[in-house]
Amino acid sequence: GAVVSQHPSRVICKSGTSVKIECRSLDFQATTMFWYRQFPKQSLMLMATSNEGSKATYEQGVEKDKFLINHASLTLSTLTVTSAHPEDSSFYICSARDMREGPYIQYFGAGTRLSVL
């Protein structure tokens, strides 16, 4: 199956700093990527849908100015957590849709664990 690479796998930062997380589709092009966050022992919650070449679509309650998403190419989407605070500590996972396959197939990255001190 297709591979989605997410980097970094873990990041620790000080409160007030910004953190960028990358999501790359390694062997396919992805016009659509998704960003999720997961709190301990809870489910994945969709944050935003990232579309190549256009603005991301954010879910209700997600601050678009805090979670900046850029999908500048067909293989890369980035999520930047701006002015991070301890409550932003979470597990962030991206997924990408392989256009070559059926419309319902998404491939997930391995996730990024963000810890804000």
Add this chain to the structure above:
Amino acid sequence: KQEVTQIPAALSVPEGENLVLNCSFTDSAIYNLQWFRQDPGKGLTSLLLIQSSQREQTSGRLNASLDKSSGRSTLYIAASQPGDSATYLCAVQMDSSYKLIFGSGTRLLVRP
């Protein structure tokens, strides 16, 4: 608003046992339902996808069923192995936007 619930939240079984994980959803107008596996601190691996018109899907020791009218799906794991230990998530897709709505998962431990 669609809500997806998984029961039980955690399950511990001895190796070799057959087991069933449950998933229920409140809105039956789904496109499809998927079962995923998540290992600790890792991403998700898709196990089975059932289209709304299908009743079940099988892959190896895994069998997933879907009863859309009652809002239920089950994941059956035969002859469980310690390597099956993980969190199992079900997710429904409501429309062509490809957005997935996840349940909170069942943490499975298969004891040797």
